Amino acid sequence: MIEIKDLGFAYDKQTILENINLTVNAKDFLAIIGPNGGGKSTLLKLILGINPLQSGTITIEGKKPSQSLKHIGYVPQNTNINTDFPIKVIEVVMMGHIEGERPLLGYGKNEMSCAMGALVQVGMQEFAQTKIGSLSGGQRQRVMIARALCANPSILILDEPTSSIDITGQRSIYELLKKLNQQISIIVVSHDISVILEYANKAAHVNKTLSYHDISDKQNTFHTHGDKEHFCEIELLQMLAPKGCESCETEPKWRTKP
Amino acid sequence: MSEALSFDFMQHALLAGILVSFAAGIIGSLIVVNRMVFLAGGIAHTSYGGIGMAVYFGLPIFLGASLFAVGSALLIAALTLKKRHRMDTFIGLIWAVGMAIGVILVDLTPGYNVDLMSYLFGSILAVSSEDLWFMGVLLSIILAVVTVWYRDILAVSYDSEYASLRGVNVTFFYTLILILSALTVVIAIKVVGLILVIAMLTIPVYIAEKLSKSLFSMMFLSGLIATLFTLAGLWLSYTYNLTSGASIIMVSALSLGVFLLGYKVK
Numbered sequence: 001m002i003e004i005k006d007l008g009f010a011y012d013k014q015t016i017l018e019n020i021n022l023t024v025n026a027k028d029f030l031a032i033i034g035p036n037g038g039g040k041s042t043l044l045k046l047i048l049g050i051n052p053l054q055s056g057t058i059t060i061e062g063k064k065p066s067q068s069l070k071h072i073g074y075v076p077q078n079t080n081i082n083t084d085f086p087i088k089v090i091e092v093v094m095m096g097h098i099e100g101e102r103p104l105l106g107y108g109k110n111e112m113s114c115a116m117g118a119l120v121q122v123g124m125q126e127f128a129q130t131k132i133g134s135l136s137g138g139q140r141q142r143v144m145i146a147r148a149l150c151a152n153p154s155i156l157i158l159d160e161p162t163s164s165i166d167i168t169g170q171r172s173i174y175e176l177l178k179k180l181n182q183q184i185s186i187i188v189v190s191h192d193i194s195v196i197l198e199y200a201n202k203a204a205h206v207n208k209t210l211s212y213h214d215i216s217d218k219q220n221t222f223h224t225h226g227d228k229e230h231f232c233e234i235e236l237l238q239m240l241a242p243k244g245c246e247s248c249e250t251e252p253k254w255r256t257k258p
Numbered sequence: 259m260s261e262a263l264s265f266d267f268m269q270h271a272l273l274a275g276i277l278v279s280f281a282a283g284i285i286g287s288l289i290v291v292n293r294m295v296f297l298a299g300g301i302a303h304t305s306y307g308g309i310g311m312a313v314y315f316g317l318p319i320f321l322g323a324s325l326f327a328v329g330s331a332l333l334i335a336a337l338t339l340k341k342r343h344r345m346d347t348f349i350g351l352i353w354a355v356g357m358a359i360g361v362i363l364v365d366l367t368p369g370y371n372v373d374l375m376s377y378l379f380g381s382i383l384a385v386s387s388e389d390l391w392f393m394g395v396l397l398s399i400i401l402a403v404v405t406v407w408y409r410d411i412l413a414v415s416y417d418s419e420y421a422s423l424r425g426v427n428v429t430f431f432y433t434l435i436l437i438l439s440a441l442t443v444v445i446a447i448k449v450v451g452l453i454l455v456i457a458m459l460t461i462p463v464y465i466a467e468k469l470s471k472s473l474f475s476m477m478f479l480s481g482l483i484a485t486l487f488t489l490a491g492l493w494l495s496y497t498y499n500l501t502s503g504a505s506i507i508m509v510s511a512l513s514l515g516v517f518l519l520g521y522k523v524k
Contacts, residue, residue, distance in 0.1 A: 048423060074423060085291055085416055086470040095413045095424065105405060131471045147420075 001026055001155060001185055002047065007056035009042055016042045020056065020210045024155070024202075029181045031200035032189045038207035040189045044159055047187075048074055061154070073148030073184075075158040078141060083133040089143050090128040093118055096150030111150075118146040122176060138169030145176065155185045162192065174199050262496050267383050271502070274385040275488035277393040278442075278449045279462075283481030284400055285442040286459035287466070287473065288435050291415045297334060297436070298459055300349035302443045302452045304330040304356025309377055310363030320392050320444065327440035330356060335433045380451035380503030382492065393445045400438055404477065411435065412473050449488065450503035461510040462487060465517050487513060 007020035017039045024030055034040050045051040047058060049065035060068035073096070093115040094107055119125040122142040132140060141161055148156055158177070162170040170192070177186050178199055188200070201216040262268045289298045305327040312322025330352050338345040376384065404411060413421035414431040422428045446455045462483035463476070470476035491506030498505075 050419070050423070069423065069425065074420070076417075076420060081417070082291070082293075084467065086467055086473055086476045087412070087416055088472055091412065091472065092416070094409075095416070095420065097424070105408075107409065129471075151424075 001028075001061060002187075003057075003059045004047075005057045007043075007046065007053075007058065009039070009046060009051065009054050011042075015208060017046075017206075017210075018208055020206075022204060022210060022212055024185055024187060026154070027181060027183075027185055028202055029177070029186045029200045030188070030202045030204060032187065032204050032206055033191065033193065034206040040206045041159065043206055043210075044157060044187075044189060047157065048072065070151055071154050073145075073151060073153035073156045075141070075144045075148045075156070075161055077159045077163060078137070078144065081140070083140075085133065087132055088128070089119070089124065089130050089132055089135070090115055092132055092143055093128075093146045093150055096147035114152075115146070115150055118149040119143075121149055121180070122146045136169070137165045138172060141165060141169070141173055142176065145173075145180075149180075153184060155187065156180060157187045159189045160191070161188060162190065267385075268496070270385040270387070270390060271382045271492060272489070273390055274382055274393055274449060275492055275506075276485050277390070277397050278445050279458075279484035279488045280481035281393070281397045281400055281442045282446050282458050283462055283466070283479075283484045284404060284477045285435075285439050286463040286484070287477040287480050288411065288415060289439055289459055290463045290467065291473065291476075292435060294435075294439065295456065295460055296346060297349050298439050298443060299456045300334070300353040300356075301327050301331055301436075301440045302447065302455045303353045305440070305444055305447065306360035306377065306452060307356035307358075307363070308360070308444075310360030314363040314367050318388075320389065320448075323444045323447065324441060326356065327444050328437055331436040331440035332433065335429075335436050339429060339432065376451075377447060378451045378453050379501050380447065380449050380454065380506075382449045382502045385448060389445075389448060393448075396441050396445055400442070403434065403438065407431065407434075408474065415473070450506055454503050454507045457507045457510060458484065458488075461507075461514050465514060468517075468521060484510075 002022070002024040004020055004022040007017060008015070009017040020043065032040050032043070042051060046053065047060070047065060049069070053065075058065050061071050090112075094111050096118070097111045097114065116125060116128065119128055122145050124139065124142050124146060127135065127139065127143075132143060135143065145156070145158075145161075148158075156177075161177075162173050165173065177188070180186065181199075201214065202212065203215050204210050204212045263272070289295055305323045307330075308323035308326025309319055310322075311317070311326060312319045315322070334345075334348060334352060337348045410421070410426050410431050411434075413424070413426050414428050414435075418428050418432070442459070443452075443455055446458050450458050463480045465483055466476045466479035470479055487510040488506050491509040492502060494500060494509060495502040495505040
């Protein structure tokens with residue numbers, strides 16, 4: 001589905017990414033972690049075709065990123081969204097439709113039904129005519145996922161989808177992604193390692209270079225203490241970044257198995 | 259007031275007030291949601307350079323101001339498309355340079371003593387038939403553009419990066435919004451003057467934004483509210499012999515105060 005080979009990227013002569021190799025297969029759930037400034041967002045922008053390729057190759061379903069817009073649904077970080085903007089939920093979702101044939105004025109029936117279908121998928125259909133600013137952070141994020149689903153993508157890419165959402169909302173978003181993962185591939189940039197462990201089947205640590213592990217079998221990172229199973233975040237990080245990563249945590253942090 | 263309406267100049271003023279208010283309501287909505295208020299202020303003041311140019315070369319004032327305002331809008335678009343974080347610096351620069359050019363060109367015009375106050379604070383009672391035509395044509399263009407490209411303008415205004423990923427030509431629509439803003443500022447100068455134009459582009463829009471669920475209803479409601487403020491200001495100006503532009507803005511500001519009080523109580 002996505003094939004990245006020998007990818008490198010520099011900005012103002014400063015190397016951001018080098019020698020990146022990554023394969024994402026159908027129905028993979030890939031979690032990308034790494035320190036701030038490590039190149040995670042740059043990698044996403046290269047996959048999305050926002051940043052131009054400098055070295056290496058990226059192919060999505062055998063095509064260049066710029067020719068693969070219809071295969072990718074994208075949910076950006078929600079930090080730039082203006083919550084005062086007067087816009088209805090249904091209008092936001094219809095923005096996900098790829099430009100192409102369209103009526104002279106307004107939206108076509110096809111786009112409307114496609115957007116309603118996407119809202120049903122994320123459980124937000126009853127809010128179609130609601131002003132988006134009046135929704136909670138978790139509900140808004142569901143709408144953004146519906147916008148990304150509007151073009152029927154085969155890959156969904158999410159950049160920090162649960163930042164500024166409460167714990168209940170976060171879990172609900174990841175449960176939704178798990179459900180969507182039965183049909184499409186998911187790539188998530190996240191700082192929440194416990195979520196990665198629970199939902200992802202592959203994890204990549206990006207800090208200029210990329211190390212990549214299959215974590216479908218998560219037993220290695222769990223330990224039994226008393227009657228509870230725990231996992232260690234640092235152990236997972238060491239698996240992903242065996243040479244160590246100065247920016248990541250160095251003290252072991254234990255969490256109860258979800 | 260009915261006696262006043264028998265005068266040609268008053269009929270022109272009313273018509274100009276309605277045309278400009280609707281244009282300001284629609285374009286003001288785009289300026290506010292795109293967070294371009296400072297930019298519109300910059301274009302308004304820069305257009306004084308065009309007024310000076312028109313005076314110096316003997317051109318119609320509207321033409322000179324429009325050319326200069328559109329030119330500065332294009333320059334701002336070119337400078338800020340790649341470096342939006344430096345937008346305030348570029349606007350501040352163009353704002354001051356435009357005004358300086360205008361002042362110098364007026365100084366250099368032999369035997370001409372232009373009534374600067376009429377451009378700073380508006381002269382709605384001096385609107386000519388040609389001015390009305392210009393305003394009418396511009397409002398028609400604005401209506402046509404926002405009707406045909408509503409969804410693209412909405413997408414670019416709400417989330418330009420995402421719009422670009424979905425194939426919308428963000429550069430084109432960003433530039434188009436800037437050009438329409440520049441032309442609207444030029445016609446609004448005739449009504450309220452270049453110093454007060456920002457208030458006309460933002461106060462009705464701010465009220466409408468609180469009451470609207472969609473950009474379309476916000477644009478329509480802003481136009482309606484701006485028209486009410488303009489007509490009320492005009493009545494106040496005629497009755498108490500006050501400057502029309504300042505009267506319109508004071509009516510708008512007081513109404514905003516009352517609205518915000520009511521909105522908070524609610």
